[in-house]
Amino acid sequence: MDVHSRYRTSAHDTVTARFNERFILSLGSCDDCLVLDDELNVLPISRGKDIKPIEEDRGKGKEESGLKDLKDSLADTKPVGELVKLAKTIDQAQAILTFVDAIAEKTLSSTVTLTAGRGRGKSAALGLAIAAAIAHGYSNIFVTSPTPENLKTLFDFIFKGLDALGYEEHLDYDIAQSTNPDFNKAIVRVNIFRQHRQTIQYIQPEDAHVLGQAELVIIDEAAAIPLPLVRNLIGPYLVFMASTINGYEGTGRSLSLKLIQQLRESTRPSLTKDAQATEEDAPTASSSRKATARAPPKARTLREIKLETPIRYAAGDKVEKWLNGLLCLDASVLPKFTHQGCPHPSECELFYVARDTLFSYHPASEVFLQRMMALYVASHYKNQPNDLQLLSDAPAHHLFVLLPPIKDDESHLPEPLVVLQVALEGRISKAAIMEGLSRGYRAGGDMIPWLISQQFQESKFALLSGARIVRVATHPDYTSMGYGARAVQCLNAFYSGEYFNLDEEAEAEQSYPDASRIDESTSLLTDRPTVRAVNAMPPLLQRLGERRPETLDYLGVSYGLTPQLLRFWKRAGFVPLYLRQTQSELTGEHTCVMVRGLNSSTEEELQWLSEFAKDFRRRFLTLLSFKFREFGSVTALSVLEAANAGVKKLDEDPTRELTPTELGFHMSPFDLKRLESYANNMLDYHVILDLLPAVATFYFEKRMGAEIRLSAVQSSILLALGLQRKTIEEVEAELQLPVNQALALFGKLVRKLSKRLQDVQKAAIEATIPEAPPKLPVATDDGTEGQAGTSWKPVETSLEDELKEAGSEATRALRERQRQMIDSLDLSKYAITDAATDWNMAGTQVAKLAAGGAEGKSTVVTVKSTAAAGQKRKTDEDGGAKGKEKKGARRSLKKAKR
Structure with a gap:
């Protein structure tokens, strides 16, 4: 098949057409299917050849009679009577009446939600409601949808409603088509000028800032628009919102479970002041401050409409049932555990899913496939029918499921908590890499290798082998409970070789027929295809220890950047290497690529990751003043922290x-x-x-x-x-x-x-400053010479001892000065000889006093110095001689003057 060409990569080019096998087998289960060959021969697989005639309709049904009575009762009511005549079912007619009631109130705080399955006439009802709003004089009407191509039916019924009301093109209104080639000339504007100027304008979902003068805003296929953008579109005006609750149009962002539930709570008086958005639905990283500030008013009137009767199909149509089963459009998640509590994440195990068995159309496999697709639908992903074929036929994709603990006596398939979709990438030939880099293009698949090689201009990275985590779909009742982190942790351990056991692999190893092999002896003209025998298919679920892991160098992921997802992958150890500067047209988010090594990788093997993360951090810091200025500072800081985890070794x-x-x-x-x-x-x-x-x-x-x-x-x-x-x-x-x-x-x-x-x-x-000279060696305490120490030593003597010592020194110095003064005196004039008479008399007197015999006499003893007279005479002689010398000198001086 030509479609398989986009699934082939350099390292994986063998495609197994599992989707075709399941499609053909499903045709055999459809009672209203007739399969013909090119010669119009009815093939044995057809069950339509056994069709039974149905009874003729003997009258109108209850619903048709009710619709006719409603149209007759409103025939004279303008303008709703003319519009109800265009309704095909009673549900659609009642929906139009509800829309018209909200329009007639002309309040600016009302919301009407319309939910239905595929083919029930939602867009037609919205188109007729817009025509009613024009008739009621609404001037500024805005319509939004993921793309204007989705509004073809809506505009068709706007024009049918205007025609029914007597409006004529060119006379009463003009039509403007888009000049954008991507929109295929879709209608984007209708100008009405019959009574006064009125406008119906298409806007992009992210253009909520232009709704300042809006009176009515219509959101078609709201489930395909990111929930933060839908919330920004709700404001002080009338809002009509339509969404498909099943099918691929309604598989994004869980509109009915979140936004409508919040609108219900906001209408309750007790919750009016406390109703707030949960953290999971916070604005994306790229939301501007003005968009973030816009929030739905607290007190709004909510009307809910549901359409049950199909228009595109008959009631209970078996072809619709077959189509819903084939493409998993009616997949719904099972309710939360009621008889037992939720298992701890550490008790859950990751299993590998054999796609040959999953898409074999076996009844048990179909049940498990529907449950897996239900998680895809309920999670934050936009799905397409092509995704189912990618899941089944792409050779590089693999599936894992996280299951709760399984008891030995259980006989039914367990409920999957998390579904992991992994794509193996890398191992691109060097010639293909160089050719792609030189010519500026990249081949299909291998997203991370080509992207990183182009961004860093490093061709060797594409030679490495990696696994890109495409989806982590968690049961909506078990989000934020650690199951997704547990699944990623087990996946990392599996590819690191921690689960692999050669003995278990040998026991589980068994050869099965190749699902892609075609038996030449079979013929659709004679044989009726049946589901393969159970023993001819591998087990649906395989333990990780029983399967040999592929040799990988890294794990990667690519996702739309939001604060919650960034926090999840950062905790898992992933490092950002690329952040797209432009927003995604579908989600309004910036694509982020993060990579991490395996548990078995060494620091030397991950040196390239540190270098890439360092370069990404430098570029991101520079780009923060450009497009990334719209990021919240907390989100930008979180991106930097994730990048720093990969550059930690280099920063040290x-x-x-x-x-x-x-x-x-x-x-x-x-x-x-x-x-x-x-x-x-x-x-x-x-x-x-x-x-x-x-x-x-x-x-x-x-x-x-x-x-x-x-x-x-x-x-x-x-x-x-x-x-x-x-x-x-x-x-x-x-x-x-x-x-x-x-x-x-x-x-x-x-x-x-x-x-x-x-x-x-x-x-x-x-x-x-020059360095100080080295210090000279000093004597240490042990008497040896050494370098002067820099540490302080305690004083050996106390302060009191130092004061006493200083006082003693002062006393000794005083006594020494006194001694010197005494020695400087001339004591020779007081000399007494032993032969002196007075000395003898004094001695006799002292003896008497000592004996006590000299009572009444004085105790003072006087002795005359014998040297006093001689010394005095000598002094006088010396003085006379000096006087004569002076007189002689004066006489000589006088003679000289003469």
């Missing part, structure tokens, strides 16, 4: 720290002085705004050292002001912080970073 290199020379290239001394002044509360923050990009780049590239750490809020403020170039008012709205608190936190972080930059500058100055 001390040579990457900021050098004084590099600092001088980016900032002058005046700039550093400005930062210091602001840190000291001497300047306004506007004065340093021009320095924030360089400072923020230094910090987020881990150039300031490991000791500089900012809190999460401070990092968000620095990223928003420095890299995203946002205003402080925008930071206030994002972080829900008053401006004064945000500026206070900003001042603290600037103080930290300014001090660090000053330290870098001081280090440059210290490098220019």
Whole structure:
């Protein structure tokens, strides 16, 4: 088949047509199917040849009679009577009446939701309702849908309704078609000018900001639009919303389970003030501040309409039943465990699903397939019929399911908690890589190898082998309970070889017929295809220990960036390597590619991942002031944290720290002085705004050292002001912080970073100062010579001892001075000889006094010095001689003058 060409890759080019086998077998189960060959021969597989005639309709049914009575009763009511005549079923007519009632009220706080299966006439009812709004004088009507091509039926019935009301084209209204070649000339605008100017305008789902003057907004196929965008479209005006509850048009974002439920709660008075959106439905990373601020009003009137009677098919049509079963359109999830609690994630096991058995059309396999597709429908994915064929026939895709603990006595298939779809990629030939890079194109499949090779211009990456996780579909009742993380963890362990057991593989190894092999002896003209025998198919579920894992180098994932998904994959250890700058037209999200190594990978083997993550971080920091400015600062910071996990080893290199020379290239001394002044509360923050990009780049590239750490809020403020170039008012709205608190936190972080930059500058100055000379050796306590110690030793003597010692020294010095003064005196004039008479008399007197015989006499003893007279005479002689010399000198002087 030509369609299989897009499923082939360089390493996987053998396609097994499992979808064809299941399709042919399903035809045999359809009672109203007649299969013919090119010669119009009825083949044995047909069950239509056994068709039985049905009884003739003997009258109109109850519904037809009710519809006719309703049309007759409204025949004279303008304008609704003319519009109801175009209804095909009683359900559709009642839906038109409900729409017209909401239009006639002309309130700006009403919502009408219309849900139905495929082929029930939803778009036709909306078209007729718009015609009724034109008749009631509504001027500004906006219509939105994933693409304008989806609105063909809606516009057709707008024109039928206008014709029924007497409007004529060119006289009363004009039609404008799109000039976009992608829209195939779809109608995007209708201008009505019969009474006054009225407009029906198509807008993109993300253009909610143009609804300022809207009076009526119609959202067709709302389930195919991301839930945050649908919520932004609801505002102070009348809203009509239609969605398919089953089928591929209704398999996105779980509209009926979330938004409609929130609208129901918002109509309750007790919940009007407390109704808030859950974190899972928060705006996407790329939502602008204005779009985020727009929220559905708290008090709105909700009307719900459901269409049951089919128009495209007859009631109970077997072909519709066959089609729904073949394409899994009616797949619905099972209710939550009621008889027992939810198992712990660590108790659940991951199993490999054999696709040959899953798509064999065996009754048990069909039940399990329907359950798996129900998880796809209920999860956050937009599905197509082609996805089912991709799941069955693509040779590089594999399926895993996470199952609760299975008891030995269980006889039924367990309910899958998580479905994992994995695509093996890589191992592209070097010639194909070089040709693709040189010509700027990439082949189909192998998304991550081609994308990373082009973004980094590294051809060797495509030679590696990896597994891309395509989908992680979790049961809606078990989200945020750890089952998805458990499934990814088990998948990583499987490809790391932790489950593989050679003994178990040998026991499970068994040869089965090749499903792609065609038996030449069979013929559709004579044989009737049947489901293969059970023993001819491999087990539907296979334990991971029984299967040999493929040799891989990495695990990867590609998804639309939202805060919740980013947090999930970051916790799983994945590192971002690519973030698309333009938004997806379908979801309004930016595609993000994340990669991680296996548990068995070494640091040397993952050196390429660190280099890629480092380059991604540098590019992302630069692009934050461009398209990524629309990101919330918290989301952008989370992306940086995920990238830092892959660059951790490189950031620990001390040579990457900021050098004084590099600092001088980016900032002058005046700039550093400005930062210091602001840190000291001497300047306004506007004065340093021009320095924030360089400072923020230094910090987020881990150039300031490991000791500089900012809190999460401070990092968000620095990223928003420095890299995203946002205003402080925008930071206030994002972080829900008053401006004064945000500026206070900003001042603290600037103080930290300014001090660090000053330290870098001081280090440059210290490098220019010569080193001090070495110290001379000094004697140590043990008497040897050594270097002087730098440590302090305790004083050996106390303060009191030192004071006493100082006092003793002062006393000794005083006594010494006194001794010197005494020695300087002339005592020779007091000399007494032993022969002196007075001395003898004094001795006799002392003896008497001692004996006590000299009572009444004086106790004072006087002795005359014998040297006093001689000394006096000598002194006088010396003085007379000197006087004569002086007189002689004077006489000589007088004679000389004469």
